[in-house]
Amino acid sequence: MSEVAKTVQALPNIPVTEIAALIKRALVVVGVPADDAGQVAALMAESDARGADAHGVFRLPQYVKQIQDGAVNPRPSIQIVHEKPGTALVDGDNALGHLVMKRATELAVEKARKCGIAWVGTRRSNHAGPAQLYPRMAAEQDMIGIYFCVGNANLVPPWGGTEVLLSTNPISIAVPALEHPSIVLDMATTNTAFGKVRLKAQRNEPMPEGWMIDRQGQPLTDAKRASEGFLLPIGGPKGYGLALMFGLLAGTLNGAAFGRDVIDYIVDSKTASNTGQAIMAVDIAAFADVQEFKQNVDQVWNTMKSSPTLPGVDEVRLPGERSENLYRERMAKGVPLGAPLRKVLDELADRLGIQKLQ
Amino acid sequence: MSEVAKTVQALPNIPVTEIAALIKRALVVVGVPADDAGQVAALMAESDARGADAHGVFRLPQYVKQIQDGAVNPRPSIQIVHEKPGTALVDGDNALGHLVMKRATELAVEKARKCGIAWVGTRRSNHAGPAQLYPRMAAEQDMIGIYFCVGNANLVPPWGGTEVLLSTNPISIAVPALEHPSIVLDMATTNTAFGKVRLKAQRNEPMPEGWMIDRQGQPLTDAKRASEGFLLPIGGPKGYGLALMFGLLAGTLNGAAFGRDVIDYIVDSKTASNTGQAIMAVDIAAFADVQEFKQNVDQVWNTMKSSPTLPGVDEVRLPGERSENLYRERMAKGVPLGAPLRKVLDELADRLGIQKLQ
Numbered sequence: 273m274s275e276v277a278k279t280v281q282a283l284p285n286i287p288v289t290e291i292a293a294l295i296k297r298a299l300v301v302v303g304v305p306a307d308d309a310g311q312v313a314a315l316m317a318e319s320d321a322r323g324a325d326a327h328g329v330f331r332l333p334q335y336v337k338q339i340q341d342g343a344v345n346p347r348p349s350i351q352i353v354h355e356k357p358g359t360a361l362v363d364g365d366n367a368l369g370h371l372v373m374k375r376a377t378e379l380a381v382e383k384a385r386k387c388g389i390a391w392v393g394t395r396r397s398n399h400a401g402p403a404q405l406y407p408r409m410a411a412e413q414d415m416i417g418i419y420f421c422v423g424n425a426n427l428v429p430p431w432g433g434t435e436v437l438l439s440t441n442p443i444s445i446a447v448p449a450l451e452h453p454s455i456v457l458d459m460a461t462t463n464t465a466f467g468k469v470r471l472k473a474q475r476n477e478p479m480p481e482g483w484m485i486d487r488q489g490q491p492l493t494d495a496k497r498a499s500e501g502f503l504l505p506i507g508g509p510k511g512y513g514l515a516l517m518f519g520l521l522a523g524t525l526n527g528a529a530f531g532r533d534v535i536d537y538i539v540d541s542k543t544a545s546n547t548g549q550a551i552m553a554v555d556i557a558a559f560a561d562v563q564e565f566k567q568n569v570d571q572v573w574n575t576m577k578s579s580p581t582l583p584g585v586d587e588v589r590l591p592g593e594r595s596e597n598l599y600r601e602r603m604a605k606g607v608p609l610g611a612p613l614r615k616v617l618d619e620l621a622d623r624l625g626i627q628k629l630q
Numbered sequence: 631m632s633e634v635a636k637t638v639q640a641l642p643n644i645p646v647t648e649i650a651a652l653i654k655r656a657l658v659v660v661g662v663p664a665d666d667a668g669q670v671a672a673l674m675a676e677s678d679a680r681g682a683d684a685h686g687v688f689r690l691p692q693y694v695k696q697i698q699d700g701a702v703n704p705r706p707s708i709q710i711v712h713e714k715p716g717t718a719l720v721d722g723d724n725a726l727g728h729l730v731m732k733r734a735t736e737l738a739v740e741k742a743r744k745c746g747i748a749w750v751g752t753r754r755s756n757h758a759g760p761a762q763l764y765p766r767m768a769a770e771q772d773m774i775g776i777y778f779c780v781g782n783a784n785l786v787p788p789w790g791g792t793e794v795l796l797s798t799n800p801i802s803i804a805v806p807a808l809e810h811p812s813i814v815l816d817m818a819t820t821n822t823a824f825g826k827v828r829l830k831a832q833r834n835e836p837m838p839e840g841w842m843i844d845r846q847g848q849p850l851t852d853a854k855r856a857s858e859g860f861l862l863p864i865g866g867p868k869g870y871g872l873a874l875m876f877g878l879l880a881g882t883l884n885g886a887a888f889g890r891d892v893i894d895y896i897v898d899s900k901t902a903s904n905t906g907q908a909i910m911a912v913d914i915a916a917f918a919d920v921q922e923f924k925q926n927v928d929q930v931w932n933t934m935k936s937s938p939t940l941p942g943v944d945e946v947r948l949p950g951e952r953s954e955n956l957y958r959e960r961m962a963k964g965v966p967l968g969a970p971l972r973k974v975l976d977e978l979a980d981r982l983g984i985q986k987l988q
Contacts, residue, residue, distance in 0.1 A: 432947070
C-alpha cells in the first residue's frame with residue numbers, strides 16, 4: 273500500500289450530522305439565516321450520505337465563494353410568479369438552489385394532493401445538489417417525483433456540432449416501494465460526468481472510448497486533452513435530444529438560462545446563474561391503491577433481481593440501490609472524506625473563522 | 631441498377647389520403663365503426679407521412695389479425711376509471727391504441743387548460759403507432775406534450791442480466807415553436823430498434839458494435855444471430871433505468887402489463903395486451919407568454935443550428951426536423967411504399983374483399 277493510500281485510510285469517517293453542522297456554520301457566517309442554513313446543510317449532508325460525493329460538502333467552498341462574490345443571495349425572497357391549481361413558476365431570487373428546490377417540491381406535493389399531479393418550475397435558482405434529492409421528497413409522500421434541470425456548465429455540443437451549447441442536463445425519477453427502497457433513477461444525459469474525466473487526468477489513466485470525442489469526431493481517450501473535445505451524450509443523437517428537451521422544459525419555459533446564457537459558476541462566481549429546474553409530483557392515489565401499487569413496485573424489483581446474469585455480474589441492480597446501501601452505511605458509520613477534501617474544508621473553516629471538522 | 635431496384639423505383643407514391651382510405655376500409659370491414667376507423671386511419675396515415683414507416687400502414691395487417699383473433703375489441707367502450715382535476719386513468723376496453731390515446735390526449739389537454747398540467751394514463755390499451763403522434767396533438771394546442779409507454783415486446787434485459795424483461799419503452803416530447811416546426815423528440819431507450827436488426831439480417835450486412843450483445847456479454851454483430859442476444863440500452867445502465875422507470879409510470883401505475891406480463895402482439899394476436907401509456911400536457915400559458923415562449927424556442931433552434939459542425943456533417947439537426955421535412959414532402963407528393971409492403975396490403979385487401987390501393 274502506498275503512503276498516500278495509508279493516509280487516506282487512516283482518516284476517520286465523519287458523522288453526517290458533523291458534516292451538516294460544518295456546512296451550517298459556514299453558511300451562517302457568510303450571512304445565510306440560521307434556519308435556511310440548516311435546511312441547506314441537511315440536504316447537502318444527505319447528498320454525501322447517499323454517495324453523491326461530488327454534490328455534497330465538496331461544493332461548500334464554491335457556494336461560499338458565490339455568496340461572498342455576489343452571485344448568490346444569502347437573504348432571498350423566494351416568490352411564486354405564476355400559479356395555476358397544478359402548476360407554479362417560482363422565482364428563486366438567486367437563493368442557494370436547495371432552498372428554491374425544497375420550496376418548489378413542497379409546493380408540488382401540496383398541489384398534487386388536490387390535482388393528482390403538479391409541475392413546479394424555477395428560475396433565478398442555483399445549483400441544488402444531486403437531482404435525486406427532490407424526487408425522493410415526493411416519494412416519501414407516496415408520490416412519484418420527476419425532476420430535471422439545466423446543468424451549470426456547457427460541455428456537450430448539439431449532435432454533429434462542435435460548440436458546447438448543452439450541459440449534461442440530468443433527470444431523476446423516484447418511485448416508492450413497500451418492502452424495498454424507492455426505485456430512484458438519477459442520471460446525466462452524457463455517458464460520463466466531467467468529474468470522472470478530471471479524475472482520469474489526475475491518475476494519468478486513459479479514458480474508455482465513448483466518453484469523449486475530439487473536434488474531428490475521433491475518440492478522445494487522453495484525459496489530459498479533455499479541453500480539446502466534448503462529452504458524448506448517451507445513445508448519440510438520443511442523449512442530445514433528451515438534454516435539449518430538458519433544457520427547454522427546465523430553462524426556456526421558466527425564463528431561465530439555456531444555451532449560450534448558461535453561466536459556469538465554477539468559473540464565474542460573480543454573475544447570477546439564473547438556473548432553471550422543474551419538479552413534478554404525481555399522486556399515486558389518483559391512479560391506484562397506494563399500498564397495492566407499492567407492492568407491485570416490490571414485485572417489479574423482485575422480477576428484475578430474478579434475471580440470470582451475464583458472466584462476471586453478481587446480480588442485477590435497481591436504480592438507486594447502490595445509493596440506498598451507501599446511505600444506510602454512512603448514516604451508521606459516517607462518510608469517508610478524502611484528505612484533499614478535508615484540507616480544503618479545514619482551510620475554508622480557518623478563513624471563515626469557524627470550527628473545523630474534528 | 632438491378633431489376634428489383636427498378637421495380638421498387640417504378641412504383642408510384644401513394645397519396646396520404648389514399649393510405650388513410652385503405653386503412654378505413656379494412657377496419658370497417660372487420661367491424662370497427664366508421665367514425666372510429668376514420669380516426670385511426672388518419673393517425674396511421676399521418677405516421678407514414680411523418681416517416682415513421684414501421685408504425686403506419688405497415689401495421690394494418692397485424693391490427694386486422696388482432697381484431698379477427700379477438701385480442702382487440704372493434705367496438706369498445708373506453709372509460710375513465712379514476713379522475714382528479716389534473717389526472718385520469720383511462721381503461722381502453724382493448725380498443726385500438728390510437729382511439730385510446732387520442733381520447734387520453736384530448737382529456738389531458740382539456741384538464742391542463744384548467745390546472746396548467748395534466749397526466750392521463752391508460753390501461754387495456756394497444757399499440758398506438760409512433761410515440762410522437764400524441765405529444766404533437768398537445769403542441770398544436772400551445773401545450774408541451776410528453777408521452778411514454780410500455781413497448782409491446784420484451785427485447786432488453788435489466789442491465790447485467792440475460793432475461794428480456796424490458797421493452798424499448800420510448801419517450802416523446804413535443805415543444806411548439808413559432809417560425810420553426812415544433813421540436814419533437816421521439817426515441818426508444820435502446821441504441822437501435824429491432825426493425826433495423828431485421829433489415830440488416832435481410833440484407834446480409836453486419837451490425838455495428840453497440841447495437842446488441844450476446845449471452846456472454848460480447849458484441850453481437852451478426853444480425854442473423856439476433857435471437858442469441860439482446861438490444862443494448864442507450865448509455866448502458868442509464869437506458870435500462872429509463873426503460874424501467876417508463877415501465878413503472880406507464881405500466882405499473884396504470885395497472886397495465888410490465889415485465890413478464892407483456893404480450894408481444896406480433897407473436898400472439900389472441901391475448902389482450904393490456905398496454906399501458908401515459909400522456910402529459912403542460913399549458914405554456916401557465917408559465918409564460920405563449921408568443922414569447924415560442925419565439926424563445928425559435929431562438930434555441932437557431933442557436934443549435936449555428937454551431938460549427940464536425941467534419942462530414944452538413945448541419946446540426948433538431949429533434950423532429952427530419953420527420954417534419956418528410957411530412958411536408960409526403961403530404962405533397964405521397965408516400966413511397968415498397969413492393970413487399972404493397973404486396974402484403976394487396977393480399978390483405980383481397981382477403982377482406984375491399985378495394986386495393988390504386
